[in-house]
Amino acid sequence: xxxxKQSPPKFSAERHGSRIAAIALAAAIASWTxxxxxxxxxxxxxxxGDAIPQSLTxxxxxxxxxRSIVVNRQVGLCLLCHSGPFxxxxxxxxxxxxxxxxxARWSEGQLRLRLVDASQLNPNTIMPPYYxxxxxxxxxxxxxxxxxxxAEQIEDVVAYLATLREE
Amino acid sequence: xxRPAAVLFVIAVLGAAAAAADIPLAERKSGxxxxxxxxxxxxxxxxxxxxxxxxxxxxxxxxxxEGSAGKSCADCHGDARTNMRxxxxxxxxxxxxxxxxxxxxxxxxICRTEQxxxxxxxxxxxxxxxxxxxxxxxxxxxxxxxxxxxxxRPFLEAGRVMFTERQGQLNLSCAQCHDDNWGQKLAGAAIxxxxxxxxxxxxxxxxxxxxxxxxxxxxxxxxxxxxYPYGAxxxxxxxxxxxxxxxxMPVETPAVRP
Numbered sequence: 001x002x003x004x005k006q007s008p009p010k011f012s013a014e015r016h017g018s019r020i021a022a023i024a025l026a027a028a029i030a031s032w033t034x035x036x037x038x039x040x041x042x043x044x045x046x047x048x049g050d051a052i053p054q055s056l057t058x059x060x061x062x063x064x065x066x067r068s069i070v071v072n073r074q075v076g077l078c079l080l081c082h083s084g085p086f087x088x089x090x091x092x093x094x095x096x097x098x099x100x101x102x103x104a105r106w107s108e109g110q111l112r113l114r115l116v117d118a119s120q121l122n123p124n125t126i127m128p129p130y131y132x133x134x135x136x137x138x139x140x141x142x143x144x145x146x147x148x149x150x151a152e153q154i155e156d157v158v159a160y161l162a163t164l165r166e167e
Numbered sequence: 168x169x170r171p172a173a174v175l176f177v178i179a180v181l182g183a184a185a186a187a188a189d190i191p192l193a194e195r196k197s198g199x200x201x202x203x204x205x206x207x208x209x210x211x212x213x214x215x216x217x218x219x220x221x222x223x224x225x226x227x228x229x230x231x232x233e234g235s236a237g238k239s240c241a242d243c244h245g246d247a248r249t250n251m252r253x254x255x256x257x258x259x260x261x262x263x264x265x266x267x268x269x270x271x272x273x274x275x276x277i278c279r280t281e282q283x284x285x286x287x288x289x290x291x292x293x294x295x296x297x298x299x300x301x302x303x304x305x306x307x308x309x310x311x312x313x314x315x316x317x318x319x320r321p322f323l324e325a326g327r328v329m330f331t332e333r334q335g336q337l338n339l340s341c342a343q344c345h346d347d348n349w350g351q352k353l354a355g356a357a358i359x360x361x362x363x364x365x366x367x368x369x370x371x372x373x374x375x376x377x378x379x380x381x382x383x384x385x386x387x388x389x390x391x392x393x394x395y396p397y398g399a400x401x402x403x404x405x406x407x408x409x410x411x412x413x414x415x416m417p418v419e420t421p422a423v424r425p
Contacts, residue, residue, distance in 0.1 A: 091352075091356070095358075126339060138335060139392065140387075
């Protein structure tokens with residue numbers, strides 16, 4: 001395995017794992033992940049508790065664009081794993097929690113960290129790190145040194161998810 | 168890292184190791200079991216299975232003299248229906264001359280170049296798919312039986328690493344889908360356990376017959392991971408691991424999949 005700092009030695013999607021322990025863990029290792037980030041080329045961000053309170057771009061995202069990223073199977077890829085309030089989308093995933101109500105359950109800062117790098121909260125998560133380029137193995141050449149989503153796209157998705165308030 | 172944090176971290180990692188587990192042998196299911204009734208019916212009836220067209224072609228290819236040696240497969244092997252029985256269930260198998268395992272496609276091409284003195288067949292060519300489907304069909308219903316000896320073990324281990332290690336931009340492993348989340352839906356498609364029991368097989372999405380390596384390259388592409396050219400040792404090691412993981416399961420070649 002080539003230098004993956006955040007990948008545990010064995011992998012599973014432990015979706016029923018203890019979220020509380022994971023959050024405590026995330027808070028406790030915040031300084032550890034900060035150190036890991038110094039080698040990245042992506043602009044730095046600050047984790048506070050289980051959230052990234054500040055916008056990655058300094059600006060607020062666009063809700064409409066966020067929705068279209070979420071439903072796009074080549075861009076957001078979210079519906080591979082998640083389902084959500086998208087009646088027009090026939091094929092949705094069952095690997096992850098339904099996205100409806102996420103805006104009521106989580107603050108924008110919490111949503112931001114879950115998108116940027118969910119593995120900081122749950123090392124076993126299958127949710128891809130959308131804004132991390134280090135600690136990855138055998139990335140296809142076309143995707144090397146690029147995050148799955150740009151900072152602007154992350155902000156658009158955060159802005160959209162924050163509107164999903166109905167459980 | 169502070170001391171309590173380190174302890175917590177270790178617990179989290181150990182927990183992860185405990186959660187990732189192989190599917191118990193008795194709970195393994197072929198991709199067949201995840202298919203719709205109509206698709207199963209296509210596989211169950213050779214006259215409805217489009218792969219039969221390739222198998223019929225192969226009956227002719229088997230008899231055709233090829234290359235500068237002017238020999239046919241049948242000249243060396245006789246009747247495939249008796250003499251090829253059980254062969255595909257043992258592949259990939261260790262090849263002394265190469266010092267590593269080779270898959271059935273490579274085996275056919277070694278016969279082409281060394282016995283028939285003909286040019287090797289291209290991967291995914293109609294002829295190579297036909298011949299491997301035909302040879303594979305002679306093992307239908309027989310249990311997969313991969314040797315696990317000192318020769319094979321390092322390659323089996325390499326395949327296992329490839330299967331369990333996270334890779335690609337999406338940071339997923341094969342095992343996360345096929346060991347931990349089989350039966351779930353990935354964008355509407357049932358995730359099978361990933362057993363290689365039916366290859367080469369007719370895939371409705373491809374609208375043609377395809378090899379196991381084609382399937383593996385599809386999954387690697389989806390993961391946005393480095394892919395390998397057909398015949399690459401990495402893919403053969405992965406095929407070997409998958410066949411070993413499916414040991415004892417019956418061969419279905421040529422199967423049908425969505």
